Amino acid sequence: MHTHKRFWYTLVVILLGISLCLFLWFIIDLDRLYATGELRPTRGFDRTHQHKQTFSPNQIDSWMTFSYVNYTFSLPPDYLANSLSITDSQYPEISITRYVQNNHLDLATTLEKIRQTVLQFTSPSIKTN
């Protein structure tokens, strides 16, 4: 019985210790987020507020689908397909990663091409040779 009690008390002490460490970690993380300005709502309750945030083409990532990229940057549906000669039948409902795998392309190069293509559309004054 005494051993049984000691086991539970030890377990409680260990869990309390872990909880305390997690709580400190949580507070430090919150403080960091607040300091970097990330702990700031980017969307309000106002439904008339322009809900598309300003994304930079550099934020395009491999997990995104072409459909999502088109929507985020208000691109015409076939713009990327025509500019990058994309013939994949799943376009635009295919992720960039899957497209690269299906066509045996280099991910980094393809991602950069997509970003540049989107940048050309969003900032037409920037010309690339």
Place this chain on the structure above:
Amino acid sequence: MSSLLQNILSFLLVYKYVGLFLVAFLSSLGVPLPAGSSTVASAAFASQGYLNIFIVLIVGTTGNILGDLSMYGLSRRYGKQVLRWLHLGRFAESTSLKHIETTENNYSALAIITSRFQDQATAIINMVAGLGRMPFKRFALYAIIGDILQTIFYSSVGYFFAANWQSIYNTIGVFSWIIVFATIIISIFVANNMAKHMMKKNG
């Protein structure tokens, strides 16, 4: 960002609400999928207008609830058989498991509701509730309440902190583990006090 989460995000973008439902359902069933992240990400997409936030709330909650009830049902029906098949029959009949079942059955509200906020804890609590043959209506009530609160909480994080949801979510993940450990500590204390009370009552 982990490759699993990247794959899940691609899956959500392609299959949208069906994808969210599947992730929420399978996660509650014990499959190690980031259901919380999926809810936060879906709400972030809804914040941009790519998805509808109300449909995200409904689909996410429904997937979680059906997954929880399915896991409970499977554990209740087949749990001990599976444990015996895995040569864990002694554990299935052990006093430790009975003690855990008693604690959870007596303090089910707190354990069930708070465990919804942590993916791994959800599956464990669902399994123990089924193994312990907790009354279905009680489990269902607390699971539904917990799932609604959890979906609203994670959806709010994704919806209102859309541009920074990944940073916020990592911090929230730490917070959810604090909740789980706090729940376990409180349950142990309360169970201990209850045992003392019963011993006094029985002389």
